[in-house]
Amino acid sequence: MPLELKVPVHTDHNELSESSFDALKQQSLDARNLSYSPYSNFRVGACLLTESGQYIQGANVENASYGATICAERSAITRAIMMGHRKFKALAISTDLTTVASPCGICRQFIREFGPELPIYMVTDGGEWVKMYLNELLPLSFGPEDLGKHTG
């Protein structure tokens, strides 16, 4: 079910078919099981759907030197890049909370590189979700085009 928030959010998911949306959501929830988060005990799972239709999971990986931690979103994207994917249809992230968590600032910038308009589904433990586009979470963003570069 779409979850009501006090900020404008999209309650449709028309980029995706019902079945790919369900798979994306479920795989992001499942990815929490691979989270290495002994310090915060805050498990985060992510799943990217590539343009070619593959699902690529990620989870947060913490470190005894806390700042070396990588979030679930960046772990999924890094993995996808190393599997040869650079174009994405959607990203889902899940936590154990009953409210949604949104990507941190570092992740927003990291996602922006490959998905300036990517739909991001933030999913609760119970499967409720909120969709926002990256450019809503990170308006007036800085990207490759500003350096005269074009990704592909």
Ligand SMILES: O=c1ccn([C@H]2C[C@H](O)[C@@H](CO)O2)c(=O)[nH]1
């Ligand atoms: O969107 C988020 C927010 C936080 N975390 C991780 C980082 C850290 O391991 C833990 C607590 O901040 O959650 C993510 O992976 N994604």
Ligand SMILES: [Zn+2]
């Ligand atoms: Zn992050």
